Amino acid sequence: MIRLEKRPEPSKAWSAAAPVLAVVATMIAGGLLFASLGQDPFVAIRTIFWDPIFGEFAFYYRGQLLVKAGPLILIAIGLSLGFRAGIWNIGAEGQYIVGAIVGAGAGLAFFPSESFLIFPFVILCGAIGGGLWALIPAILKTRFNTNEILVSLMLVYVAEAMLASVSSGLLRNPDGQGFPGSRNFRDFPAAHNDYIIESAGIHWGVLAAFGAVILAYVLLTRHILGFQVRLTGEAPRAARFAGVNPTRLVVFCLVTSGALAGLAGMFEVTGPAGQISIDFNSGYGFTAIIVAFLGRLHPIGILLAGLLMALTYIGGEAAQATLGLPGAAIQLLQGMLLFFLLAVDVFANFRIRFGTREAA
Amino acid sequence: MTDELLSIEGLTKAYPGVVANDTVSFTIGQGEVHALLGENGAGKSTLVKMIYGLVRPDAGKMRLRGESFEPNSPNAARQSGIAMVFQHFSLFEALDVAENVALGMENPPPQRELARRIREVSETYGLPLDPARLVGDLSAGERQRVEIIRCLLQDPKLLIMDEPTSVLTPQEVDILFETLRKLSSEGTAILYISHKLEEIRTLCDAATILRLGKVVGSCNPREKSARELAEMMVGTTLHTPDRTGRTMGEVALDVIGLSVKSSNPFGTSLRNIHLEVHQGEVLGIGGVAGNGQEDLLAAISGEVTTAPDAIKLRGQPVGHLGPNDRRKIGILAAPEDRLGHAAAPDMSLTENALMTGAIRQGLSSNGFLNWPASRKFADEIIKSFDVRTPGASHAARSLSGGNLQKFVIGREILQKPDVLVVNQPTWGVDASAAAAIRQALLDLAAAGAAIIVISQDLDELMEIADKFAALNEGRLTAPRPTKGLTIDQIGMMMGGAHDMEVAHVAD
Numbered sequence: 001m002i003r004l005e006k007r008p009e010p011s012k013a014w015s016a017a018a019p020v021l022a023v024v025a026t027m028i029a030g031g032l033l034f035a036s037l038g039q040d041p042f043v044a045i046r047t048i049f050w051d052p053i054f055g056e057f058a059f060y061y062r063g064q065l066l067v068k069a070g071p072l073i074l075i076a077i078g079l080s081l082g083f084r085a086g087i088w089n090i091g092a093e094g095q096y097i098v099g100a101i102v103g104a105g106a107g108l109a110f111f112p113s114e115s116f117l118i119f120p121f122v123i124l125c126g127a128i129g130g131g132l133w134a135l136i137p138a139i140l141k142t143r144f145n146t147n148e149i150l151v152s153l154m155l156v157y158v159a160e161a162m163l164a165s166v167s168s169g170l171l172r173n174p175d176g177q178g179f180p181g182s183r184n185f186r187d188f189p190a191a192h193n194d195y196i197i198e199s200a201g202i203h204w205g206v207l208a209a210f211g212a213v214i215l216a217y218v219l220l221t222r223h224i225l226g227f228q229v230r231l232t233g234e235a236p237r238a239a240r241f242a243g244v245n246p247t248r249l250v251v252f253c254l255v256t257s258g259a260l261a262g263l264a265g266m267f268e269v270t271g272p273a274g275q276i277s278i279d280f281n282s283g284y285g286f287t288a289i290i291v292a293f294l295g296r297l298h299p300i301g302i303l304l305a306g307l308l309m310a311l312t313y314i315g316g317e318a319a320q321a322t323l324g325l326p327g328a329a330i331q332l333l334q335g336m337l338l339f340f341l342l343a344v345d346v347f348a349n350f351r352i353r354f355g356t357r358e359a360a
Numbered sequence: 361m362t363d364e365l366l367s368i369e370g371l372t373k374a375y376p377g378v379v380a381n382d383t384v385s386f387t388i389g390q391g392e393v394h395a396l397l398g399e400n401g402a403g404k405s406t407l408v409k410m411i412y413g414l415v416r417p418d419a420g421k422m423r424l425r426g427e428s429f430e431p432n433s434p435n436a437a438r439q440s441g442i443a444m445v446f447q448h449f450s451l452f453e454a455l456d457v458a459e460n461v462a463l464g465m466e467n468p469p470p471q472r473e474l475a476r477r478i479r480e481v482s483e484t485y486g487l488p489l490d491p492a493r494l495v496g497d498l499s500a501g502e503r504q505r506v507e508i509i510r511c512l513l514q515d516p517k518l519l520i521m522d523e524p525t526s527v528l529t530p531q532e533v534d535i536l537f538e539t540l541r542k543l544s545s546e547g548t549a550i551l552y553i554s555h556k557l558e559e560i561r562t563l564c565d566a567a568t569i570l571r572l573g574k575v576v577g578s579c580n581p582r583e584k585s586a587r588e589l590a591e592m593m594v595g596t597t598l599h600t601p602d603r604t605g606r607t608m609g610e611v612a613l614d615v616i617g618l619s620v621k622s623s624n625p626f627g628t629s630l631r632n633i634h635l636e637v638h639q640g641e642v643l644g645i646g647g648v649a650g651n652g653q654e655d656l657l658a659a660i661s662g663e664v665t666t667a668p669d670a671i672k673l674r675g676q677p678v679g680h681l682g683p684n685d686r687r688k689i690g691i692l693a694a695p696e697d698r699l700g701h702a703a704a705p706d707m708s709l710t711e712n713a714l715m716t717g718a719i720r721q722g723l724s725s726n727g728f729l730n731w732p733a734s735r736k737f738a739d740e741i742i743k744s745f746d747v748r749t750p751g752a753s754h755a756a757r758s759l760s761g762g763n764l765q766k767f768v769i770g771r772e773i774l775q776k777p778d779v780l781v782v783n784q785p786t787w788g789v790d791a792s793a794a795a796a797i798r799q800a801l802l803d804l805a806a807a808g809a810a811i812i813v814i815s816q817d818l819d820e821l822m823e824i825a826d827k828f829a830a831l832n833e834g835r836l837t838a839p840r841p842t843k844g845l846t847i848d849q850i851g852m853m854m855g856g857a858h859d860m861e862v863a864h865v866a867d
């Protein structure tokens with residue numbers, strides 16, 4: 001008989017090793033999956049995990065890595081603060097969209113001005129847009145005790161409807177012959193989030209993501225506010241006893257995560273995406289939830305998890321193109337990663353015992 | 361009475377890392393009231409769980425009336441005539457008494473017949489109980505009667521009672537003891553688990569004392585003093601708290617007409633509470649659990665805020681301040697629930713030290729935390745209060761209950777409060793640690809602090825408090841000096857037998 005036995009304390013070694021083990025397990029299970037699809041598993045795994053960084057066309061993919069990882073990390077850092085405190089913002093996708101709309105709208109209002117103040121203003125508006133969108137579930141939760149998971153999730157669909165509306169209405173490119181979609185920010189340098197180092201894929205949003213990682217790290221390990229966030233997640237009554245104001249904490253966590261998601265949307269629309277369009281959003285807000293958990297809700301972990309997740313996106317696309325793997329197989333692989341992580345996680349808190357009778 | 365009912369030979373049960381019972385042997389005679397005495401963690405619960413068929417022993421034998429007895433389920437144990445009243449009741453509040461009793465029976469008779477039998481048993485054994493009342497309306501003592509009657513209907517040969525008096529007022533205890541004596545005189549043996557020594561001395565014919573899973577002695581408790589029993593239980597000499605060296609100062613904390621509506625729908629609202637504590641004074645607040653103790657602590661600690669004038673510190677209104685503002689001016693608290701309220705289970709001791717110590721110990725500046733200082737504070741608590749742990753980096757939940765309690769109380773005491781409120785400071789703590797905690801509270805009072813001790817342990821309150829008041833359904837009685845207070849008076853203050861007259865025990 002195999003039994004699980006609770007450890008007196010979570011094992012630090014297992015906690016640290018879990019993501020690595022999960023990646024290895026994903027590669028093995030993924031390899032089996034690809035083999036069953038008639039592919040050479042080693043080639044497929046190499047194509048996804050190795051070639052984008054070290055392969056022949058790595059010079060192209062490497063840049064893409066940060067472009068994709070930037071928004072994932074930025075959003076996941078915000079989400080992790082709330083998740084730590086037991087406040088579940090599932091609607092980052094909506095905050096991402098609203099941040100993009102408000103940021104882009106604020107910039108386009110000044111078209112074609114060339115003032116250097118426009119880009120900072122766009123950044124500010126992106127954060128405010130996302131923050132305000134997240135303030136809605138915050139207020140409803142603290143005032144009327146609604147469930148923030150449902151409210152924030154449903155607001156994603158409202159945001160998507162708004163996106164469809166503004167891209168064919170309010171923000172439509174007046175010179176676009178009636179096609180839906182806003183002006184392209186490449187034609188509007190004052191508000192354009194241009195690459196700083198193009199070969200590395202670094203734009204202002206990537207820098208913001210790195211900055212968020214550092215700030216979150218300092219907040220969680222060195223600041224009383226981060227301590228209160230962690231305490232609330234660990235033991236809500238103890239947090240109240242320690243003087244944490246639950247209402248303020250809910251608002252702080254939701255608005256911060258909303259603002260960071262809004263920033264990510266704003267940097268995306270003014271940079272890599274280039275314009276507001278109906279299908280501008282690409283699910284970063286949802287994928288970031290996986291990134292946050294894969295990174296153990298720890299800023300450094302999220303940085304690595306964001307890069308890994310971006311890698312599976314890029315490698316997955318490459319595998320689809322070169323090996324003809326179906327897209328669903330790649331999504332399965334990403335899902336497996338979270339699945340194996342949660343499975344391995346069990347061993348941080350439990351140990352396996354073999355045998356029928358416990359020994360002294 | 362000397363006929364052997366249950367004999368236990370060499371019972372052993374080990375859990376990972378701890379031997380709960382190590383070759384335990386003793387016998388219970390028919391009609392004997394047998395006490396099982398020991399500190400928390402001595403292995404009492406494991407032992408009775410084996411007798412009741414909830415846990416299977418690793419080794420050893422049990423014999424019931426000379427025959428081999430190996431219950432593999434509580435059902436089997438019940439069929440052999442063993443019944444048990446647990447410390448925590450398993451009753452449905454929305455059902456009436458008879459329905460609750462029926463739920464615990466294999467083949468319940470029709471309700472009318474059952475109600476008749478409940479009335480019969482309750483009259484025979486002096487346990488007043490109306491079968492038609494809803495359990496939700498009953499007091500803790502009455503709920504316990506439901507459990508006892510449920511057991512008595514099975515006509516048991518051995519009745520196991522786990523800490524039965526912890527929820528009762530002294531008058532209710534008297535009623536219970538009458539019942540138990542009557543049962544015993546009819547030949548039902550009773551295995552009585554407790555750590556309350558005076559009770560055991562008045563009630564029990566024999567006692568088996570457990571320490572760390574082993575039988576360390578057996579005696580006739582009537583021939584021993586409570587102190588001798590305690591020392592057998594603990595294994596060391598106990599020292600009596602030293603109450604000397606205190607002078608009463610001015611009024612430190614003043615509570616004037618405090619009313620708080622409970623945030624929990626099943627909680628108790630505080631109603632018009634008045635109390636004052638002087639510097640150097642210990643006020644003991646007794647009462648059966650669930651009468652507003654937690655809410656009172658929350659109102660004084662600042663977790664629940666009230667009108668400014670309802671609570672005053674040295675004459676200054678503080679009722680509107682939150683926990684941290686009150687810490688700043690010297691009001692500290694240690695709640696009852698260690699894991700999850702007084703401490704965060706999965707956080708390290710350093711982090712738990714920071715949790716309430718940040719303000720008075722200056723462990724943060726401009727919001728930035730000073731970890732080395734927090735660590736030092738945690739180490740100081742561990743050292744001063746003899747907290748057994750490999751180090752401050754270990755999680756709070758890895759500590760035993762008593763050690764964590766020492767940490768939690770020590771954390772507040774070392775911050776030199778002007779007013780300290782503690783709820784159940786020695787609950788689940790072994791006797792020597794409890795003595796240390798009580799002494800620390802007295803020393804703090806001697807240094808001029810005003811202390812409120814909320815506790816359900818009346819002996820503890822009599823030992824350390826200068827004044828005693830009782831909480832009953834959210835109301836606080838006027839405090840009276842503990843000197844010369846009789847157990848009857850205390851019982852009346854605690855609400856008597858919850859307005860139920862002592863039923864006449866039928867002859």
